[in-house]
Amino acid sequence: MAKRQLRLSPDLISEKWSEISGKKANIVLNNRRVIFVKLIEHSADQIKVEDMKQQKHKVDTKEISEIILDIKA
Numbered sequence: 001m002a003k004r005q006l007r008l009s010p011d012l013i014s015e016k017w018s019e020i021s022g023k024k025a026n027i028v029l030n031n032r033r034v035i036f037v038k039l040i041e042h043s044a045d046q047i048k049v050e051d052m053k054q055q056k057h058k059v060d061t062k063e064i065s066e067i068i069l070d071i072k073a
Contacts, residue, residue: 003071003072005068006070007067007068008020008069010062010066013047017042021039022039023039024037024038024039025039027064027067028066028067029059029064038050045061046059
């Protein structure tokens with residue numbers, strides 16, 4: 001089964017939220033750190049995520065460089 005990457009800049013998050021909500025993704029932060037999380041909730045300036053230990057966190061959209069998802073092609 002083929003996969004491809006969907007790469008979203010922070011300004012496209014609101015537009016694509018219905019497609020990516022509930023999916024697992026890599027979030028690349030401005031400081032070059034990458035976190036692997038499940039996308040839970042989106043507001044104007046934050047994204048609520050859940051890490052693989054089921055801990056919930058909030059990430060400011062200003063701190064995000066891009067969001068990368070693997071999707072089936």
